[in-house]
Amino acid sequence: MAALLSIENLDKRYAGGLHALKSVDLAIERGEIFALLGPNGAGKTTLINVICGIVTPSSGRVLVDGHDTVRDFRITRRHTGLVPQELYTDMFETVWDTVSFSRGLFGLKPDPAHIERVLRDLSLWEKRDNAIMTLSGGMKRRVLIAKALAHEPKLLFLDEPTAGVDVELRRDMWRLIEKLRETGVTIVLTTHYIEEAERMADRVGVIRRGEIIVVDETASLMKKLGRKHLSLHLQETMTKLPASLDDWSLTLAEGGRRLDYSFAAEEEHACVPALLKRLQAEGIEFTNLNTRQSTLEEIFVELVHEEEDQQVEETS
Amino acid sequence: MSAPMLNLRGAWSIYRFEMARFKRTLWQSLATPILTTVLYFIVFGSAIGPRIGDIDAINYGAFIVPGLILLTVFTQSLNNASFGIYMPKFSGTIYEILSAPVSTAELVLAYVGAAATKSVLLGLIILATAQLFVDLNVGHPVWMLVYLVMVAFAFSLAGFIIGIWAEGFEALQFIPMLVVTPLTFLGGVFYSIDMLPETWQTVSLFNPIVYIVSGFRYFFFGSGDVSVWVSLAALGGFIGLCLAIVSYIVRTGHKLKS
Numbered sequence: 001m002a003a004l005l006s007i008e009n010l011d012k013r014y015a016g017g018l019h020a021l022k023s024v025d026l027a028i029e030r031g032e033i034f035a036l037l038g039p040n041g042a043g044k045t046t047l048i049n050v051i052c053g054i055v056t057p058s059s060g061r062v063l064v065d066g067h068d069t070v071r072d073f074r075i076t077r078r079h080t081g082l083v084p085q086e087l088y089t090d091m092f093e094t095v096w097d098t099v100s101f102s103r104g105l106f107g108l109k110p111d112p113a114h115i116e117r118v119l120r121d122l123s124l125w126e127k128r129d130n131a132i133m134t135l136s137g138g139m140k141r142r143v144l145i146a147k148a149l150a151h152e153p154k155l156l157f158l159d160e161p162t163a164g165v166d167v168e169l170r171r172d173m174w175r176l177i178e179k180l181r182e183t184g185v186t187i188v189l190t191t192h193y194i195e196e197a198e199r200m201a202d203r204v205g206v207i208r209r210g211e212i213i214v215v216d217e218t219a220s221l222m223k224k225l226g227r228k229h230l231s232l233h234l235q236e237t238m239t240k241l242p243a244s245l246d247d248w249s250l251t252l253a254e255g256g257r258r259l260d261y262s263f264a265a266e267e268e269h270a271c272v273p274a275l276l277k278r279l280q281a282e283g284i285e286f287t288n289l290n291t292r293q294s295t296l297e298e299i300f301v302e303l304v305h306e307e308e309d310q311q312v313e314e315t316s
Numbered sequence: 317m318s319a320p321m322l323n324l325r326g327a328w329s330i331y332r333f334e335m336a337r338f339k340r341t342l343w344q345s346l347a348t349p350i351l352t353t354v355l356y357f358i359v360f361g362s363a364i365g366p367r368i369g370d371i372d373a374i375n376y377g378a379f380i381v382p383g384l385i386l387l388t389v390f391t392q393s394l395n396n397a398s399f400g401i402y403m404p405k406f407s408g409t410i411y412e413i414l415s416a417p418v419s420t421a422e423l424v425l426a427y428v429g430a431a432a433t434k435s436v437l438l439g440l441i442i443l444a445t446a447q448l449f450v451d452l453n454v455g456h457p458v459w460m461l462v463y464l465v466m467v468a469f470a471f472s473l474a475g476f477i478i479g480i481w482a483e484g485f486e487a488l489q490f491i492p493m494l495v496v497t498p499l500t501f502l503g504g505v506f507y508s509i510d511m512l513p514e515t516w517q518t519v520s521l522f523n524p525i526v527y528i529v530s531g532f533r534y535f536f537f538g539s540g541d542v543s544v545w546v547s548l549a550a551l552g553g554f555i556g557l558c559l560a561i562v563s564y565i566v567r568t569g570h571k572l573k574s
Contacts, residue, residue, distance in 0.1 A: 101329055
């Protein structure tokens with residue numbers, strides 16, 4: 001089946017000259033949770049805004065369920081929901097009115113039962129008659145999500161949905177995202193909490209300076225780009241490593257009491273057993289060993305910095 | 317998947333939202349223009365009016381009614397339409413309108429329609445209030461109403477353009493306060509331009525408000541400063557100009573989309 005969202009050669013250059021998106025190609029499959037990661041100003045929000053029709057692309061095209069977002073905007077927007085990064089709300093409206101307004105805005109008949117379901121799912125039902133200005137920041141965030149769900153979108157964009165919310169609300173959001181996925185909603189989220197992407201996303205894309213630099217399944221990305229760290233606590237202190245261990249990039253730490261080995265996650269099976277055998281052959285004994293895998297956050301930071309380093313090299 | 321050619325429900329939602337804002341602040345919305353108009357009637361109609369006498373055989377108190385109605389309709393149309401579109405831009409909630417399956421034309425229709433509705437309602441309330449102070453017979457009530465709706469529509473379109481153009485609250489007030497209000501006061505609201513010296517009569521003919529007020533007065537009393545056809549042409553021209561600017565906004569998303 002064709003991707004639900006297909007972005008082809010998308011380019012956006014603002015009037016001020018900022019080249020926010022550079023030939024972006026991306027496909028989002030139906031029912032998946034896709035995390036778009038990138039440092040501030042990387043182009044995440046611009047990309048989402050172009051897809052949702054808030055920003056006009058300079059060139060390229062975006063298809064939602066095979067329909068062009070410019071030519072067939074009525075179809076594509078009808079099926080797309082957006083929760084913006086900032087808490088943009090009508091302060092004087094009640095929760096019920098603003099969510100009902102959103103449904104009508106997207107051309108749907110009133111459906112009080114659906115609105116009630118959404119408000120209950122987001123723990124907003126008790127607050128339905130409250131003016132939005134009386135709600136806490138976390139509650140306002142929920143209202144924005146309720147507004148985005150009022151028209152039952154197939155494709156939902158969550159632009160940093162958990163920014164500035166407490167732990168409890170963040171967990172509620174995670175549960176909600178899982179629940180939405182179960183109902184078949186495709187979710188694209190941007191987040192600064194990389195652990196969130198690691199926990200939720202089926203696939204991850206990293207955008208930097210308007211370019212998508214990597215897209216992969218979360219697990220596969222961690223395997224391909226992640227590193228594992230093996231630490232061996234030695235029985236006897238070492239001052240120098242024997243030459244027979246030169247094939248492994250080992251380092252001595254804690255004054256020769258610990259041997260550290262860092263390797264690509266996907267090479268695990270090939271190199272660790274061989275190293276342990278060689279250590280045994282050299283008579284190097286250890287009392288304990290620890291392994292640790294790099295987090296998605298470390299991979300992300302490395303990816304972003306790698307690109308920066310490359311650019312510095314290119315310009316110097 | 318198919319979608320309707322129009323999203324009238326979406327436009328209707330925006331219209332209702334704007335009217336709800338009007339209802340929420342109903343007393344403020346009504347009190348200011350009504351109080352101002354009552355003061356005009358007291359000062360110009362009752363205190364000064366009897367000393368001025370009749371104009372074109374029309375009692376002065378009655379003579380100023382069409383102009384006073386339009387004074388409110390001009391300012392309310394401009395303010396409501398400019399504020400209506402500026403507020404979502406200012407608060408950021410415009411994101412939802414822009415990401416909805418609502419065309420820019422439907423968006424304009426909704427905001428301009430709501431602003432025009434409010435001004436027409438206020439105009440009619442002022443007309444009803446005026447009946448308490450002066451004897452007034454509207455000569456062509458249906459055409460008066462049609463003309464009132466056209467004026468409200470024209471100035472609401474202008475207000476929408478101001479709301480799109482404005483980048484701050486000061487800018488929202490700039491044109492209504494510094495351009496439209498002076499032109500209105502000099503546009504024959506309180507007098508017939510025949511009462512002015514000849515030079516000022518000629519100068520007044522460059523004021524578009526003169527034509528609009530004159531046309532409205534015609535539908536009350538059957539006479540005006542200029543021919544009713546000239547008034548209709550002037551109003552039509554103003555609507556055409558506003559529509560041309562709005563169609564540019566619709567086509568390009570000027571100051572709505574980046």
